[in-house]
Amino acid sequence: MANSVTGGPEAYESQRSKAWPVRAAWMAAAALLALAIFIVDAFSPFGIAIAVLYVVVVLLANQFANRRGLLLIAAGCMGLAVAGFLVDHGNERVSEATFRCLISLAAIVITTALLVRGQKIREALEESEARYRMFLNVSAVSFWCLDVSRVNEMLREVRAQGVNDLRDYVERNPEFVSKAMEATTIVDVNEKGLEMFGARKRDDLVGRSVRDGWPGKNDIYFRCLETSFRREPGFQAEIRVPTLDGREFDALFCMAAPPEIRARGMALVAHIDISEQVEARTTVARMQADLAHAARLSMLGEFTASIAHEINQPLAAIATNGEAGQRWLARAEPDVGEAQTLMGRIVGDARRAADIIKRIRNMASKQTLARTSQAINPVIDESVMFVRHELHAHDVVIRLDLAPDLPDILMDRVQIQQVLSNLIVNAVQAMLEHGVARPRITITSRMAADQHISVSVADNGPGIMPDDMERLFDSFFTTKSGGMGLGLPISRSIIEAHSGSITVNGQSAGGGACFTVLLPQAATPAIALGRH
Numbered sequence: 001m002a003n004s005v006t007g008g009p010e011a012y013e014s015q016r017s018k019a020w021p022v023r024a025a026w027m028a029a030a031a032l033l034a035l036a037i038f039i040v041d042a043f044s045p046f047g048i049a050i051a052v053l054y055v056v057v058v059l060l061a062n063q064f065a066n067r068r069g070l071l072l073i074a075a076g077c078m079g080l081a082v083a084g085f086l087v088d089h090g091n092e093r094v095s096e097a098t099f100r101c102l103i104s105l106a107a108i109v110i111t112t113a114l115l116v117r118g119q120k121i122r123e124a125l126e127e128s129e130a131r132y133r134m135f136l137n138v139s140a141v142s143f144w145c146l147d148v149s150r151v152n153e154m155l156r157e158v159r160a161q162g163v164n165d166l167r168d169y170v171e172r173n174p175e176f177v178s179k180a181m182e183a184t185t186i187v188d189v190n191e192k193g194l195e196m197f198g199a200r201k202r203d204d205l206v207g208r209s210v211r212d213g214w215p216g217k218n219d220i221y222f223r224c225l226e227t228s229f230r231r232e233p234g235f236q237a238e239i240r241v242p243t244l245d246g247r248e249f250d251a252l253f254c255m256a257a258p259p260e261i262r263a264r265g266m267a268l269v270a271h272i273d274i275s276e277q278v279e280a281r282t283t284v285a286r287m288q289a290d291l292a293h294a295a296r297l298s299m300l301g302e303f304t305a306s307i308a309h310e311i312n313q314p315l316a317a318i319a320t321n322g323e324a325g326q327r328w329l330a331r332a333e334p335d336v337g338e339a340q341t342l343m344g345r346i347v348g349d350a351r352r353a354a355d356i357i358k359r360i361r362n363m364a365s366k367q368t369l370a371r372t373s374q375a376i377n378p379v380i381d382e383s384v385m386f387v388r389h390e391l392h393a394h395d396v397v398i399r400l401d402l403a404p405d406l407p408d409i410l411m412d413r414v415q416i417q418q419v420l421s422n423l424i425v426n427a428v429q430a431m432l433e434h435g436v437a438r439p440r441i442t443i444t445s446r447m448a449a450d451q452h453i454s455v456s457v458a459d460n461g462p463g464i465m466p467d468d469m470e471r472l473f474d475s476f477f478t479t480k481s482g483g484m485g486l487g488l489p490i491s492r493s494i495i496e497a498h499s500g501s502i503t504v505n506g507q508s509a510g511g512g513a514c515f516t517v518l519l520p521q522a523a524t525p526a527i528a529l530g531r532h
């Protein structure tokens, strides 16, 4: 297959110029042959159709002449055939020789017509290939053409073993992915591809295995394998790509292997450099998070001030009544009746303080939530995107297993993103602290019971210590030296303000912790009536 794909436009040029000495040799051979045929035809006594051999001259001419040249040479051969006939049989009437001459002429005409047609087709093909190559080379997209015939063979063998879930198979045979990468050859790359990947010459990529051209990208390569295994036509994802000259860039990665391409043992891979867009998006996300943080802080300040203001009065009254009560009871003859009255006032003031706190809390939950009905999966994608630099920095593989067509949730998008990003960052930190060799996070969204939607974030870190389970959501509980212990309690209050719940499973299937958020789907009566 490697031969079916040729190099860039310069490759065509060099092919043509290299062919010159060869073409001269073909020309000489054709001329000599034509002369020999003419001499034998005109001057030998053999009564056979020697002139038919001019067909061979025309065939030789096809090797070096263009269409016009071919027609001229064919006309010349026909002229020589007629001349040979006239020299030998010019004074005869219509005879066998006349028929032989006519047959030779017909053979030359038919051969020439076929060759001209073939040349037309070849020219059209070359032109269309040059056109496509031009499109590919001026495009801002990097294209790789991969030879995946050996990988297809490997996948066939895996399927023949009765394997249906490739992920499960790879988990049991982790060397499979690197072997498949080794077996995947880069057959062709366009100019943009060379530039994007920092290749100085074509050989830096072309002819090499994907493992050389794409170091450390086992995760995305695995998704390509999975796509082929499931016979899907392709997929796309945003990834961070290392280059041969040691840079990294953000790319929109597209893999295409529709059946007709796969049948040829090929796959096409495209990269679009989206570094600028990602940079802009990250800045916006950071600004949004900073803004939300600042808003929360200022709100916290306002609440503190208003709580202090409103609570101050009943607290002062409690203190005054308490002191007065102490005095009534400290008398030589304690006045229990008066003390009781004061105790009653203290209880009343304490209740008032509690009411004020309750009112402020209700007010706060109403003010902070700007909810709209929306799908959860894009919110998960965005949350992952916000922390993608953290994930890349620590080589954490993230797997999204999102159920399609989930009903919408009535939510404050920024707050839910905050919760999910916090769970992901906690998982990364836990795995990092324990030096997990292959850190992995799986985020799953599913339809759950009672018209709820569940989103779980599972890692393969250390899990939660049984002793810590109880206190995990308590304010200021942390096991990290620089931790604040506020992430999980804030997450819990956000989720509860959305009528949902957040729970943790200390040991997930992958061995680590698994946090599950349950949120009610939009338009359930509880939400429609505004339960807060």
Ligand code: ADP
Pocket (backbone or CB within 6 Å): 422, 426, 427, 430, 459, 461, 462, 463, 464, 472, 477, 478, 479, 480, 482, 483, 484, 485, 486, 487, 488, 489, 513
């Ligand atoms: P902080 O991250 O500041 O410590 P959090 O409230 O977010 O505060 O987390 C509280 C504690 O919960 C962490 O210190 C850690 O011990 C534990 N924890 C949270 N997520 C995980 C996880 N995925 N794996 C193990 N422990 C975790």
